[in-house]
Amino acid sequence: MSQLVAHSWRERWAWAFYDWANSAFVTTVVVALFPVFLRNYWAQDLPSEQITFHWGNTNSIASLIITVLAPFLGAIADRSGKKKGLLASFMLLGAVATFSLAFIGENQWQLALFAFALAFIGFLGGNIFYDSLLVDVAEEPAFNRVSALGYGLGYLGGGLFLVLSILLSLHPEWFGLADKATGVKVAFALTAVWWAIFSIPLFLYVRERPVARTQQSLPSLLAQAGRDLIDVFKKIRQHRAVALFLLAYFFYIDGVDTIVIMAVDYGQSLGLPSDSLIQAILITQFTAFPAALLFGWIGTRYNAKAGILIGILGYVLIVLGATQMQTATHFYWLACSVGLFQGGIQALSRSYFATLIPVEQAAKFFGFYNMLGKFAAIFGPMLVGWAGLVLGSSRMGLLVLLILFVLGGLILMLVPRSQDV
Structure with missing residues (x-):
């Protein structure tokens, strides 16, 4: 019996370490180094508003591709029993595309954005199968603990690797590198290596549950996925509280994700020092986790809905405040504030949604919830990019996010209390 438990926890740690592995891509590439390097190296000859425009559209297009594919990829994985194989395919796509960033030359912004889009698709697509493997490494009573283990390792691994990346980009001479550009490229290459190496425990130790594999053709699998999606959508329409919450969530989480993606590029467009912007990301990274615990207390002491409204x-x-930002010190305060509310609003959104849905259909409803979160990530960056381009000001472009947060907050206030549903 003890051997079974030990083996079970080995699988859970192996599964959780994929979060440690791929979080380096988010912190180093998506949030910190890529936006800075795009503006200062790959697209240095483009006007500021055009850089923001192309960066926002690239994120939106990659998110749209995964949003369209997600339900079909999930259906194929569930019915074929090949989650690990599909995860490996997307992980390799992301890691190889990230590694290729180290070899893209100056002013080659189109090629850099294409490689980033492939890497981002690999990251987002891989998470579909990574999340679904939770049921293969834990039973329902342990879902929360095992899932939290993954989040915790992700925050820690992403933050620690970001420290290394910042040192490479700010002090390349410490590592015997010629200049900062070389340091950033080495950081991109190491991100890919980190992602691939720390994914290995999952592929070695995690065992998928046996499934009754059918001989369905690919068109048949895709058709079944479409029917499942329509079925869930019909059930959501029958639960007013769930429908209202998901609509509110769509708007405000779009604003949250857009700020994460566009923050460094926005600081760059205002002429703030690149070194200060990258360092500020560390503040966000290490503030978000304890903030989630604080908001968890708020949700327990009062209620989750009130906590989300505070976050909005x-x-x-x-x-x-960001539209009035002038100095690096202001950006540090902004980073601290984002970290404070980011961890809290994400944690309480998930727990509040759990109180609204039918328990016996939790898996299907959470699947729709996660897909909607990816779908929301399409519009915010595109809105900011277009608004900045049309208005000729990154500051004015950022104000469009107020629409998302206000709409999300107003709709959330209409959601009935769980006991009234």
Whole structure:
């Protein structure tokens, strides 16, 4: 019996270490180094508004591709029993595309954005199968603990690797490198290596549950996925509280994700020092986790809905404050504020949604919830990019996010209390 338990926890740690592995891509590439390097190296000859425009559209297009594919990829994985194989395919796509960033030359912004889009698709697509493997490494009573283990390792691994990346980009001479550009490229290459190496435990030790494999053709699998999606959508329409919450979530989580993606590029467009912007990301990374615990207490002491509304109000103030930002010190405060509310609003959104849905259909409803979160990530960056381009100001472009947060907050206030549903 003890051997079985030990083996079970080995699988759970192996599964959780994939979060440690791929979080380096988010912190180093998506949030910190790529936006800075795009503006200062790959697209240095483009006007600021055009850089923001192309960066926002690239993120949106990659998210759209995965949003369209997600339900079909999930259906194929569930019915074929090949989650690990599909995860490996997307992980390799992401890692190889990330590694290729180290070899893209100056002013080659189109090629850099194409490689980033492939890497981002690999990251987002891999997470579909990574999340679904939770049921293969834990039973329902342990879902929360095992899932939290993954989140915790992700915050820690992503933050620690970001420290290394920052040192490579700010002090390349410490590592015997010629200049900062070389340091950044080495950081991109190491991100890919980190992602691939720390994914290995999952592929070695995690065992998929046996499934009754059918001989369905690919068109048949895709058709079944479409029917499942329609079925869930019909059930959501029958639960007013769930439908209202998902609509509110769509708007405010779009604003949250957009700020994460566009923050460094926005600071760059205002002429703030690149070194200060990258360092500020560390503040966000190490503030988000304890903030989630704080908001968890708020949700328990009062209620999750109130905590989410506090978070939305916090983001409204962040957007307004960001439009007045002038110095690196202001950006540090912005980073701290984003970290404070980011961890809290994400944690309480998931727990509040759990109180609204039918328990016996939790898996299907959460699948729709996760797909909607990816779908929301399409519009925010595109809105900011287009608004900045049309208005000729990155500051004015950022104000469009107020629409997302205000709409999300107003709709959330209409959601009935769980006991009234």
